[in-house]
Amino acid sequence: MAALLSPRLLGLLRKESLQILRDPSSIAIAFVLPVLLLLLFGYGVSLDSKHVPVGIVVEQPSSEASSFLGAFQQSVYFEPRFYGTRQAGREGLRQRQVKGLLVLPADFAQRLKADRDAPIQVIVNGVDANSARLLEGYVQGVWSSWLQRELQARQIPVARPVEPETRIWFNAELASRNYLVPGLLVVNMTLVGALLTALVFAREWERGTLEALMVTPVTLGEILIGKLLPYFVLGMGGMVLSVLMALFLFEVPMRGSFWVLALCSTLFLLTALGMGLLISIVTRNQFVAGMIAILATFLPAFLLSGFLFDIGSMPAVVQVVTHIVAARYFVTILQSLFLAGDVWSLILPNAAALVLMASFFLGLSRRLLRKRLE
Template sequence: MSAADRPRSGPPPSGRARRFAALVRKESYQIVRDPSSILIAFVLPLVLLFIFGYGVSLDAVRTRVGLVVEAATPVTQDLAASFRASRYFDVVPGRDRRQFEEDLVFGRVRGIVVIPAAFAGDEAGRGGVPQIQVIVDGSEPNTASFVQNYAQGVVATWAAQRGAETARPSSPIAVEQRFWFNPELASRNFLVPGSIAIVMTLVGTLLTSLVVAREWERGTMEAMMATPVTAAELLAGKILPYFALGLAAMTLCVLAAVFVFGVPFRGSIVALYALSASFLMPALGQGLLISAATKNQFLASQLALLSAFLPAFLLSGFLFEIGSMPRAIQLVTWIVPARYLIPSLQSVFLAGDIWPMFLRAIGVMLAMGALLFVLAARSTAKRIA
């Protein structure tokens, strides 16, 4: 038998390429025609970005406090003026701390600053050490800590200025604070980049699991698998359009972060897209695995939220410091892909390119993605067999 008469073991490369291109084209048309895909990919990310940019803030600015001046003297009035001029406090004046007790209980004020009647005499050296009293609501520890620290800062600044005016000897040690990368300590500058990872999780995992599970429900997945297409080709054909969709959603969020929210961008476009593309691999792989394992849209959406969105939101360092978590929870965070993306994105925006850090994160995310794709391909083939 001649070589020309031998049966071929598979389709020619050109036929395989056309078949793959047809799969990608079919999936792209489905995305364009599906309003829910556009909603999740472009509208929902902007909504989340605006919520984290404007609605969520960890900055204690203009905190409402009651300011009690028990004795109106030039010294106490000068200190009270420093509290009123501080951008951290919204001051409500008073003459007795008891008039603010009910407000503190009901949360109308977050603290009470009391300048006692003996403060002026103590400050002039006629008594003990000058003191003020700060009463805060301990049921909100973060806000209570902010009020206490900012009140101490106002008093320290006032004392330094008064010492310079009265020519009193000052402390021989002066502490000058400098904050790198985020001098204003604005929480928006690290919340908005972190929220981009949350958006990419939704687009990559939730959207992929819903759309593919819908095809399982309608039977179109089995119909495609009845053709000569392989499980690997089918998964790859579905990945590429959603991969491009995820990068498009990321680009939209980055443009909004820089031009709408004013977040600085000090890194490079290359680093941004390399990190984002690497993160989409485990996100898409997880969505495909969930859809292949469930074949049900409702169940797929619940699993995607529980296994992807909530871990990315709670266990990635986005809102809660990983180092402050229990040791067992810290170990769980190692398998959360967003743990590696969020610090890298924050570095790209605020610090610039730190390639040793980026390459390690990219390698881990690609390894996770490869593992999830292998599991998704095996699960898809087993479901069809």
């Protein structure tokens, strides 16, 4: 504690804070960046498709065909668009006017009446495989509920041996926003933390002021704390702002406790800041530090953290790589904290991993800083 209160450290903190205030870009990184990104993300990123344009070709109008189309037009998932012929429909799909095409063949009603297998042809544009699969699922859903109603109305007994009764836990309406927003907080904090510190030591190296600082009586630890603390305060400010937005603007439920959230955020921010510091100390060059910050922060946090893509489905080698991405642990913690509650069996190991990574980055920074000076 004595070190924390020393006038030298207070002086350093004052100097760093002044430097932050002088170049408004640090404050912009901490407050404007998260708000802007969260707004964009929160409103822009959604995996729930509605009103998908789907082409429909009815080769031979009939009452059966119109009752099927009626079920289709009621669904919020589709925006039907009619084509006269199969050929025109396929051309529309090729021109990307529609995402999928439904063809009710000429003998549809006939076969249906005769209880023979009446196939409906469905073609989807498979370029975006995930959306295509969801579209298939929606079509299937509309089709099977229509079919059941139709068969009941016409009193045709059909065997339905097993019926699934699905219940979704934690996110009953399957709103993708509820799972994306906690992940976005992590991407946000990764950027903020690393960007805030990635340039600080590199800048002082380039300007020669670090050596000037070294000949003063301040210790290495004091320098590190002096650099870290002001940015930590800034970063936490950004985090609080982001959480408030998640809760009140995007209305993501919060089922865990706030003190766990605060504690884990602290750990993660220290890790992110530590990574930035390490980049800064290793490169000693603002230009290279900036380039590495671009490469090492955003894309890994975006793609390897489990925020969007399921880590369990990645090949084993890539799964190993995800372990060095700090965002991975924080994403797991946050998704559970927001949607499920304090699941200790999940929080404890992930928080431990964060402690490990933070001490690794900060410890290595301290060691390297000393070595570089000799």
